[in-house]
Amino acid sequence: MYCSTFKFSLGTSISEGLVTVGRFDGVHPSIACATTAGRILVHDPHHKPDDPEVRYLNINQTVSGLGVGALEDFRTKQYLFVGTQTNLLGYDVEANTDIFFKEVPDGVNTMVVGSLGENKTPMCIVGGNCTIQGFDPKGEEIFYTITGDNVSSLALGDVLEEGNNNLIVGSEDFELRVFKGEEVNVMLGDINIDGHKADHSSYGLENGTVGVYEGTNRLWRAKTKHRITALHSFDLNGDGISELLCGWSSGRFEVRSMEDGSVLYSDELGSCIAAIVISDYRMDGQEQVVCVTVDGEVRGYNRSMGEAQAAAIASMVARADEEQIQHLSQAKQELLQQLKNLEDNIKAAESVTSRSIFGTPLLGRRDSRAELKGKDSLSLKKRDSTANLGRQDSTGSLKRQGSSDSMQKKDKRGSLILRRQDSNGSYGSDAVVDSDGASESQTEINRNASVSCQIFANYINRTVVLSIQTSPGVFIRCVSVFGEQIFEEEAIMIHPKTPTEYVEVVINPKRNASAQLFIKTIVGTKYSVDHFHVFEEAMSFPRFALYAPVTTVANYEIIEPSGYVVCHIADRVNRILLWVNENFLINHPLDETLNETFLNFKTGVILTMKMKDGEFTLRTDDIEVAGEMIQDLCEFLQLSELESQIHFPKELVRLQESVNRVTEFDATRTKLTVAMADSANLIKTLVVRAEDARILSEIPSMKRFYRSLMSLNEELCGEYAKRVNNFNALLDCLKETNQIIQQP
């Protein structure tokens, strides 16, 4: 429907995600992108005749963030902002001058330009390692906040529908946070955000998931095996509703519906899509969608359609009928199959039910026969309902014995008969009857089979276990469990060596997350070979399942944690108890005082909860856990604010330590920098003197100077390595400090 309207190549490789489009002279749009070698390429199709079409800007450092925006009101001229791992540059492309240059010690991972909250002044917001900073046109920091982990994406949008922009932050700790001013307002758990665009907020994750939130509710999510590299929203089909544009690492460009995620259009570009931008790039008054790939290919998609395309669409509309018929007959076919399937099963069920009526009076006799034969009691026991049946039409079975050309045959009633390979010939015709009967139950699954699934804590191995137990006589061939965020690759499969009646799956999620587990249990009889029944079960996995209640076992030494949170909750106690029930693995009744102790199997963290006069006390030494739980509880009780007192002595000590270390590293850094400056001076002198010596043809002294220059160089390299190490240690420390501070 949407055809690509133009394409050209930039002729160089582009870094993923580092592409933007801006009107640097206030009128004409240009594409700016970062190349893989630390340079910025500006492609200006509307350049003045004597200017080059492509200009380069050397940054000489790996570019890690690129943004564009007007920082002054009422002006259309836009500036380019370039972030690297150490600084932020504001650049006026038109005038070829820097507007500011700012050290950003936390690095720039991503950036966005716009206004936030009630303050309408536009600013350049950069996300670094755990920090988010906003800079005004002069390069002054006017906004600062921290978040849980390295920021991987940023977006602005009025998510809370209050008329002001909110900042949406995706970070590497699998969270999507919405900031209102500097306050965290909503937290939405999810995995590595890669890029998103406000409106409905859409998000794309590192693991190939793309989804859309309307406000704070997730509308849909879809998963593919590729990684999403670019996201944008744009009304490409002109129906007044924006579509979601996704660019994938595979080079696929997709247009999806915001409402349900269905793919409306797709195109294949040769390589990974670096970015999708929207601009009136051809300056014909029409906004276009522009896709840029890492190979430098640029493709534009237009909303409007040419005459030829319109004709093609007309013909497509004419074909819609045929397509509708196709869909309808597909649906019809599926229903027919389902009906046939059910009818076959009903038929088989009815024929067996009628037989088991005959079966009952003979039960005693058959049991005695089972004893006689003594061995393989299981299969003998299973002969019950049908052994007499074999007798009933034993002539038929005898006949069948003759035609031994196939293992499986259908008898007149349509049920399966499997000839047992090891049937002992000495039993004669009797054995045939038996084997017929036995095998009948061997392949047919008991109609009243069932499975029961349970999640429980195994105190001996300290694991959380999902167990699957079948009803007697039904054996599990394999199990597949699917759960978002629970398993390494979303799903796990268990395949016991021999069919069993009981299977355990150890669940060890990386983080506290509630999830739906979808369990497929493939069952048959002990002898089923190629046909099985599938039981499907959906279970919810409690968010804090790894915290096992330890009231039930006494042999744990419980040291009362020193840290605690106390808060007054006005809600009914029952609501809190309900929250505990839903989010922990509780299998005993809770009383009003709560008074529960939990042990985290993975980390060994102990947690106690108490409820007294509306006061909820949570004791634990891990401040992060406490924060997470209180947050979750608030969400459950729909409280937007909850006053609480906290006391975490251990955390304070840790914070102090880490602040001390930061100071230390910082001091070392300064010292090293000073030393380096000294050396730099020395180098200058040495070079000048060596060159002098060369001009004067004093080769020996020249050699000497150069030799000392070399040693100095080596020294500097060594110093540099030290500096790098120190800097990394400093960064780690800072990150830790930030994380401690950030914990609510």
Added chain:
Amino acid sequence: MSGDEIEFVRSDIHLIGPVSGRSLCLLPPPPGTKATQHVVVGDDGGTLQCLHLKRVDTAVADNKPILRIGLGAPQRNVLKEDIYVSTGNTIHEINRKIDVLIAEPIGCLSVEGGIWVAGTHSIMMYADKKEKYNYLNGDKVHDILADHITDNADPEAIVGCHDGHVRVVRKSTLLFEVETGAPVTALKRYSTKENSKDRTYLYGTASGGLGSVTVDSSQAKKGWTLPPSETLSAVNCISLWNNPTGPDHIVIGRDDGLLDVYAAGDTPLEPPRRISRVNVGESIQAMDVGMALEGEGQEIVLVTHSGKIVVFSGGRPVELIGSKPNTFVSNPLVKEQNDKRIKGLRSELEKLADKVEKAKVKYGKLSKEMVAVVPQYKVNHKFWFDAEGGVWLFSVELPMPLDSVLFQSNVPGLTVSDFDKSASITSTSPQTEENIEDENFYLGSGRILEQVNRAQFKVDTQEGKGGTLQAYVIPLTSPRSCQVVKIDIKPLPLHVRISEKEVENRQFHELSLTGAFSLSEMNAWLSLCLFNVPEILPKDIMDLYFRDSQTKTLLLCKYHDSTSALSIIKDIMTKEASVRGTLLNAVATVSDAAVADCLKMMHPRIERQCQLEKRVKFVVSLQELSTQGEDMSYLSPDNASLLRKADEILSEHKAMPHEMAKLTKMLHDMFIAKQKLRGRDTKSRMEELNRVLSDYSLEALTQLFCS
């Protein structure tokens, strides 16, 4: 592709039960008339239906699946309008049963005066209801075509065989055979005029290839073959589309649902070019070209695995569509009909939904958990080797949408991954100690994301250990059931059988096995190690040639030159022989000359790859320099030429990203195998090998191997 592309309009006309045979054809119109043709189609339930516009005549032939429908006439040069149907191991001439005594299900049949039929291996000709000739083929037969090549009264048979041959059989003897490289799955005579002297036949292969064979009374000659452009799936059926301006177009129905139309090349030796491709969505089982609807001109009528009968009409050049209103779809009469059909389908759907609901309730009473007791569908699966990519491909198809496919394998090193174009996500389960103990070397679950009936997966295997791969196929039905597909993985899965002609003069290692065993026993042991060993050893052929698709080394049934393959075969054979209690003397002679030969053969590849890796590094840096836009004249001529060829080099590297790793692994395996056959310890010397590889030269490598 050139500008002669054509486009079709699809219409689904009818639904029948699942179809797994090649069971559809169009009855010829009475001579001299241009009436619409009847569609004869049979399904797995054994129902034979004859569709003519709105009328459907049903004849139940048997309750066995209908495998093949052929048209024929009792004599030559008479209009073929008798319907011959094969179900199980009998053949019916419609309403008249012909007793065919053949123990195997008859998958192929062709009538041309006499009836040629083929089971899995045996080929027979019947005339006047009596067996006249028979021939036992060395491997499975996939298709047969009866035709008069000579002036003989009885027709000859052209046979498409699993072992990659097209054979011509006259009476009870093999006349000619032509090598095709892959199992032949479909045959078609390429000239519709009955009396033409031209005997060209088209064949389609399991790996998606298409070729031509020309046969006259003295020889059979291979014509063109389609260049291997992409990994394609098996050709299930071939038809011809009458092209008024030249040779007929070739229509191909593939197993992955692609319907391709090719226009003949300009000369008889030039391969045809594709002019149209439509995706039907599920595998095309059988097809014919004729007039079935009231459309204008020819139509392609096909039946899919789930039993959809689809007609493609039009076949008009692409440019015309859009610029000129499509007469077929915009015809008001058709529009009205369509509306009526849509309405009818809707009401049918409602009724059906109601019925299903009732049945569910009923069954719910009988079985609380709705346990699926009766298997209700047939799994159509294929497992074939893509020699280009060096991977096996696995496809499953059901007559209904798939929910998921779970994989389990006891073969170490085997992994299953998604086929790029399929809509599935495979999650591999972590390899825990428990899994390894239970011999679950691979566990993975593939979820199917879209509503499709077919899914395709890549199976990466290593040479070494054999075993099975089990696929648990779960469809989207209720009650939900599951069927298992088991695939044998041979210990040498990457060896492809080749013909003697492809073997150059080469040095071989030798492993001789002597003992009191028969040739057929030997053959059975071999088939434990390798894919594509003929099930019945042909009397006169005793050498089987295989080529490793990775190392390109050869393996003979008696003479080999790949040490890796050799030591594995030794393991397997002695194991098997001791199981049988046969006394077996295995003598392995490792020939240094053969090693050197083999290394020499690999040398160009290794060298080229080493060079390439080096050049890629240069090119990337050079390119960066060049984007400065500065004067590049200071570059040395070497570097300048590198820069000029940059795109070439990069794309070459891109085409084979893992080539170097693959080569290194091959050399490692070969080195270990050689030391193993000599009974030496290998670990201490691996370091040395790595060192030699890091600074590659053929001499050093050969010396290391032969020392």
